[in-house]
Amino acid sequence: xxxxVIGAVLKYLGPSEHDTPRLVRRGRRxxxxxxxxxxxxxxxxxxxxxxxxxxFGLVMLSPAKIEESADVSVHEESLPSDGVNISVTKExxxxxxxxxxxxxxxxxxIGLKESVDSFKEPREVMNFTQFSLEYIDQEExxxxxxxxxxSFGGHPTLEERERSFYxxxxxxxxxxxxGPAASSSTGFDVDAKDKAYMNGCKVAxxxxxxxxxxxxxxxxxxKISDYSKKNVCFVMxxxxxxxxxxxxxGHVPDDTGHIGLWKIVIVKNLPYADMRRTGKVPKLLSxxxxxSSWYSIWLDSKLRLNTDPMQIIEHFLWRAKSEFAISNHYxxxxxxEEVLQNKRLNKYNHKMIDEQxxxxxxxxxVMFNSSDPNTPLPSYVPEGSFIVRxxxxxxxxxxCLWFNEVxxxxxxxxxxxxxxxxxxxxxxxxxxxYLNMFKDCERRALTKLFRHRAELSTPPVD
Numbered sequence: 001x002x003x004x005v006i007g008a009v010l011k012y013l014g015p016s017e018h019d020t021p022r023l024v025r026r027g028r029r030x031x032x033x034x035x036x037x038x039x040x041x042x043x044x045x046x047x048x049x050x051x052x053x054x055x056f057g058l059v060m061l062s063p064a065k066i067e068e069s070a071d072v073s074v075h076e077e078s079l080p081s082d083g084v085n086i087s088v089t090k091e092x093x094x095x096x097x098x099x100x101x102x103x104x105x106x107x108x109x110i111g112l113k114e115s116v117d118s119f120k121e122p123r124e125v126m127n128f129t130q131f132s133l134e135y136i137d138q139e140e141x142x143x144x145x146x147x148x149x150x151s152f153g154g155h156p157t158l159e160e161r162e163r164s165f166y167x168x169x170x171x172x173x174x175x176x177x178x179g180p181a182a183s184s185s186t187g188f189d190v191d192a193k194d195k196a197y198m199n200g201c202k203v204a205x206x207x208x209x210x211x212x213x214x215x216x217x218x219x220x221x222x223k224i225s226d227y228s229k230k231n232v233c234f235v236m237x238x239x240x241x242x243x244x245x246x247x248x249x250g251h252v253p254d255d256t257g258h259i260g261l262w263k264i265v266i267v268k269n270l271p272y273a274d275m276r277r278t279g280k281v282p283k284l285l286s287x288x289x290x291x292s293s294w295y296s297i298w299l300d301s302k303l304r305l306n307t308d309p310m311q312i313i314e315h316f317l318w319r320a321k322s323e324f325a326i327s328n329h330y331x332x333x334x335x336x337e338e339v340l341q342n343k344r345l346n347k348y349n350h351k352m353i354d355e356q357x358x359x360x361x362x363x364x365x366v367m368f369n370s371s372d373p374n375t376p377l378p379s380y381v382p383e384g385s386f387i388v389r390x391x392x393x394x395x396x397x398x399x400c401l402w403f404n405e406v407x408x409x410x411x412x413x414x415x416x417x418x419x420x421x422x423x424x425x426x427x428x429x430x431x432x433x434y435l436n437m438f439k440d441c442e443r444r445a446l447t448k449l450f451r452h453r454a455e456l457s458t459p460p461v462d
Contacts, residue, residue, distance in 0.1 A: 105330050105441065107445035108444075108445060110446070111315075112314075113315065113319075115225060115227075115308075116227070116311055117225070117227040117310070119202060119231070121294055122317075122390040122391070125317065125321065125390075126321050126434075128390075128392045129393060129432060129433070130393060131168055131169050131170075131393050132393070133172065134170070134172075135171065135172065135174045136154055136171055136173050136174070137177060137178060138178040139154050139155065139177055139179070140179075150179050151407075152176070152177065152186055152187045152271035152407070153173060153175055153177060153404060153408070156172075156173045160172075160173070161408075164397075164400070164401060164404070165423055165424055165427045165428075167397060167424070167427075167433075172397075172400060173400070173404055174288060174400035174404070175271075175281060175285050175400075175403060175407070176285075176288060187269050187271030188269070188271050189267065189268045189269045190265055190266070190268075191266065194263075194265045197233070197263065198233070198235065200233075201232075201235075201292065201293050202231065202292065202293055202294055202295075203231065203233065203294065203295045203297075203309065203310070204235060204286060204289075204293045204296045204297070205232060205233070205235070205296070205297045205309050206282050206286060206289070206297070206298055206299075207236050207237070207262075207282075207300065208236065208238070208267075208279050209236070209237075209238055209242045210237075210238070210267075210279060211239070211241065211242065211275040212242045212245040212453070213242075213275060213301070213452060213453055214301040214302065214452050215246075215450070215453050216246045216249075216251045216262070217450065218304070219234060219261045219305040220305065220306045221260065223305075223308060224308050224309070225308045225310065228308050232310070233263065234263060236262040236263070236264055236265070237267050237282050238265070238266055238267065239266070240266060243266060246259075274411055276411045277407075277411035280403060280406045280407075280411060280413060281403075282298070283387070283413075284403040284413070285403055286298060286389070286391075287395075287396045287399060294390065294391055295313050295317070295388075295390055296389055297313070297387070297388050298387040298388075298389075299385065299447060300384075301452070302449060302450050302451065303385055303448065304447060306446060306447055307447070312388055312446060316388045316438060320436045322434045322436035323389065323390040323394060323435075324387075324388075324433070324434070324435045324436065325435070325436040325437075326382045326383070326384065326387050326437060326438075327437070328377075328378055328439065329379055329381040330383060332379075333368050334367055334368040334381065335357075335360075335365065335367075335380050335415060335418050335419070337381070338381045338412075338414050348412050349410070352409065352410050353412070353415070356409035356410055356415060356416070357415070359409070360419045363419070364423065365418065368380040368381075368418075376422070376425060377418070377435070377437050378437050379437060380417070381414055381417070381418070382414060382417050383440050383443060384413060384414055385443070386447060394431070394432075398435075401420050401423075401424060402420045405420055421433075
């Protein structure tokens, strides 16, 4: 059709005897080239659009998006604070159903030592506070009904709880508490051979999955030095349900009980119905599970370790002259904000959160103030999925106290972290606790973040 039109136009313009055929042929050739060029440009634009769509689709699904914070609408909610009405902003989902721009949190560079192939005892690093800790392993205390009610954390009174915050020679509750003489188990039972293996660890890296709540993620073997593979224990705690699940997915323990670098330790008789609370046992009580260890590293099951553990210990403990290291939260820094976020996302029973929060306010918890030069930490809310610690007396005491708060109140350990640290510090002004709260972007540089397989159930929301 187009060729006919072009030819008619050329004839109409008055073709000469010699030039008309040449002009007609040029017009036809020009038409054919234009069609080819047009088709080529359409193809190029379509390919660019497809690549753009694929790229940004993958970005939106990447693990780094999991912990991004949304610029969402806010409204004020008042929380009581010793008779003063304090208003803090509370996040709420956009009302139009559309998500707004999301901020991306990225790793940052860390000056890790090239290699670390030797141990240092904590006392070789610096003179940490010294005292002796013993742990209550059995109690005969009866309930008001005259019978013993089993509790993994025991039944410490408020007076015992108060005394336990003093950094002195003492015997305190710290999990693994048996009942009367007839009781044979505390809960969180492991095989005798596994216990013997754990007793021999000098450095331990541990994680856990209970209730089939996550996938098994192995440390990146090529990033772990031969020295660490020989001298560091990598222990993954699983219950029998989770072992069956990961086995069905192709992760089968070998003859030594290992899946990759992970030594699989099966836990029976889980101490709590709440799997999140059960997960706090290996998270906060590594010094109880690995009693001979000098150091331990905890990582949540949503993380894959991509860094040699000895480099981590050297950087965050030895070089920083610290005995406990944990990253700050990537977005929130005040417990007031954390309380509201937990309630907004229905992370736990609201009445129980309020009860814990009021108790802490009555016992001296204050709001985080970044402008106060005397604020002892860069944030009062930790990220919590990655902890590095030396098993010093002060570090062990802090871990016990933090666990006892989780056992007494809610399992949301970010709510109790700041209170525990500040109270321990306040009650021991002459006995320092060297806690290194590092940037969350550094945690992201050490590990790879994934989504959990499933959300664990929480107590009902009132």
